[in-house]
Amino acid sequence: MNKFDVIIVGAGPSGIFCAYELTQKNRAKNILLIEQGKNIKQRACPIEKANKCVKCQPYCNITCGFSGAGAFSDGKLLSYHLSMHNDGDEMYLGGNGGSYIKNYYSNRDIKDLLTYTDNVYLNFGAEPHLEGIEHRDEIIKLQTKAKKEKLNLVDIPLRHLGTEKSQELYTKLQDYLEKNGINIMYDTTVKDIVIENGTAIGVQAYSSYDKDAQTTTYYADKIVMAVGRKGANWLSNICEKHNIKTEVGSVDIGVRYELSDEVMEKVNKLLYEGKFIARTSTYGDKVRTFCQNPSGFVSAEVYKDSLTLVNGHSYKDKKSKNTNLAILVSHHFNYPFNKPLEYGINVAENVNKLANGGILVQRLGDIYRGRRTWQKDLDTNKLEPTLKSAVAGDITYAIGYRTMTDILEFIKSVDKVVEGFANPENLLYAPEIKFYSNTVVVDKNFETNIKNLYSIGDGGGLTTGLMMASASGVQMARNLIQ
Numbered sequence: 433m434n435k436f437d438v439i440i441v442g443a444g445p446s447g448i449f450c451a452y453e454l455t456q457k458n459r460a461k462n463i464l465l466i467e468q469g470k471n472i473k474q475r476a477c478p479i480e481k482a483n484k485c486v487k488c489q490p491y492c493n494i495t496c497g498f499s500g501a502g503a504f505s506d507g508k509l510l511s512y513h514l515s516m517h518n519d520g521d522e523m524y525l526g527g528n529g530g531s532y533i534k535n536y537y538s539n540r541d542i543k544d545l546l547t548y549t550d551n552v553y554l555n556f557g558a559e560p561h562l563e564g565i566e567h568r569d570e571i572i573k574l575q576t577k578a579k580k581e582k583l584n585l586v587d588i589p590l591r592h593l594g595t596e597k598s599q600e601l602y603t604k605l606q607d608y609l610e611k612n613g614i615n616i617m618y619d620t621t622v623k624d625i626v627i628e629n630g631t632a633i634g635v636q637a638y639s640s641y642d643k644d645a646q647t648t649t650y651y652a653d654k655i656v657m658a659v660g661r662k663g664a665n666w667l668s669n670i671c672e673k674h675n676i677k678t679e680v681g682s683v684d685i686g687v688r689y690e691l692s693d694e695v696m697e698k699v700n701k702l703l704y705e706g707k708f709i710a711r712t713s714t715y716g717d718k719v720r721t722f723c724q725n726p727s728g729f730v731s732a733e734v735y736k737d738s739l740t741l742v743n744g745h746s747y748k749d750k751k752s753k754n755t756n757l758a759i760l761v762s763h764h765f766n767y768p769f770n771k772p773l774e775y776g777i778n779v780a781e782n783v784n785k786l787a788n789g790g791i792l793v794q795r796l797g798d799i800y801r802g803r804r805t806w807q808k809d810l811d812t813n814k815l816e817p818t819l820k821s822a823v824a825g826d827i828t829y830a831i832g833y834r835t836m837t838d839i840l841e842f843i844k845s846v847d848k849v850v851e852g853f854a855n856p857e858n859l860l861y862a863p864e865i866k867f868y869s870n871t872v873v874v875d876k877n878f879e880t881n882i883k884n885l886y887s888i889g890d891g892g893g894l895t896t897g898l899m900m901a902s903a904s905g906v907q908m909a910r911n912l913i914q
């Protein structure tokens with residue numbers, strides 16, 4: 433029987449936590465979770481063995497499959513609810529999505545929701561130890577130093593799972609959902625949403641291994657889209673086709689920056705992840721560091737079947753001598769061009785072309801000297817790159833002048849707070865791009881302008897990280913049941 437109470441499209445953290453909370457609130461519900469990638473037990477990225485990205489088919493194992501982009505993530509669970517040190521402090525919730533949620537929910541409600549979500553993670557084996565809560569005096573000293581350079585240093589306590597522990601935790605969640613009656617279809621891609629008279633009534637899906645196969649229609653009273661950044665482009669097209677309301681979003685373009693643990697020692701020790709945020713002096717653009725991985729590894733991920741983007745993660749046990757983090761510049765477009773997603777894709781494609789289809793890497797000193805980096809330079813560089821498959825070259829051919837100026841100004845400012853941040857041997861990998869698609873307009877219940885069609889997680893621009901994506905899933909389930 434192809435009729436369900438709820439269909440959730442996408443088994444990333446937002447979809448999983450929606451399903452989990454539905455099992456808690458109403459065991460009688462008949463729920464279908466559809467995921468285009470594999471069961472988590474079959475997910476594996478061959479890059480370490482092959483020493484290069486082999487572009488897994490039908491989908492990238494880093495971004496698709498049960499637990500979405502979460503499985504191979506660094507597993508930093510940001511405890512935003514613990515970031516308010518004094519009553520009345522502003523609660524920082526990450527990118528644009530955070531402010532969207534704040535439109536509808538009070539700080540108190542968000543705090544309760546995040547505490548609950550954090551506890552679910554703890555019950556499934558998350559690290560009890562919190563990074564970034566000790567050494568308050570030293571953190572405040574560092575923040576004051578940053579302020580003098582017009583940099584805001586946001587401190588958010590976090591639990592670090594590491595890539596291997598993330599997989600273990602999400603495997604337990606998968607087992608739990610399967611045992612508790614959630615129907616999960618793996619290797620199944622949703623092609624379209626079925627809408628009749630302004631109401632969503634089902635989805636059309638096909639086997640991920642056979643794009644030309646006939647689709648099957650699955651019907652439901654409520655349909656939740658939880659498709660993540662992997663599905664952002666698909667979601668944009670669906671919104672355009674069905675007149676689902678969106679707002680023009682932004683695209684974050686930048687680099688994955690790699691430098692020695694020695695340089696980052698203090699920030700790593702005090703905060704594990706230091707979030708530096710600034711407005712640059714030339715353009716006034718917002719630039720920020722994101723997803724810091726002490727003793728970590730730079731990684732590659734494949735989107736849209738061919739686009740290769742850079743990212744980073746770290747293991748709990750296996751360590752490198754380098755820290756990596758993203759330096760991202762937010763770009764907004766309005767008139768006459770208003771397609772930030774397309775702009776980002778163009779930048780990424782150009783970088784990929786220069787790197788023979790993959791990731792490009794350049795030394796900071798070479799950018800200052802106006803020359804490309806060669807493999808022989810990397811071979812003798814004081815800092816050894818952790819992504820061996822990255823191709824040495826010149827990223828400034830492909831990254832726009834404005835973005836590049838922002839990044840270089842930002843690196844110089846942070847260097848005044850963290851000595852060595854602008855060392856010439858530091859490495860810039862590209863393209864690091866965060867596609868948020870256009871933000872899907874939703875109401876307090878996360879419902880779109882199409883009745884019974886909902887959007888949660890990173891894909892619709894509501895959230896930007898594991899914790900917030902998971903919390904949006906919990907809240908979604910509660911909204912469905914009230």
Ligand SMILES: Cc1cc2nc3c(=O)[nH]c(=O)nc-3n(C[C@H](O)[C@H](O)[C@H](O)COP(=O)(O)OP(=O)(O)OC[C@H]3O[C@@H](n4cnc5c(N)ncnc54)[C@H](O)[C@@H]3O)c2cc1C
Nearest residue numbers: 442444445446468500501505508622660663889890897898
């Ligand atoms: C390498 C890496 C490291 C990261 N590290 C961290 C970190 O340390 N901390 C942190 O907070 N965040 C981290 N992130 C980001 C984090 O993983 C995401 O914010 C989070 O996974 C978003 O959850 P989501 O449910 O919205 O989407 P996703 O996790 O992207 O899941 C969406 C799922 O939907 C599926 N899907 C998409 N379209 C369709 C379709 N048409 N039909 C069926 N299924 C579909 C996809 O296959 C995917 O499995 C990292 C990401 C990466 C890639």
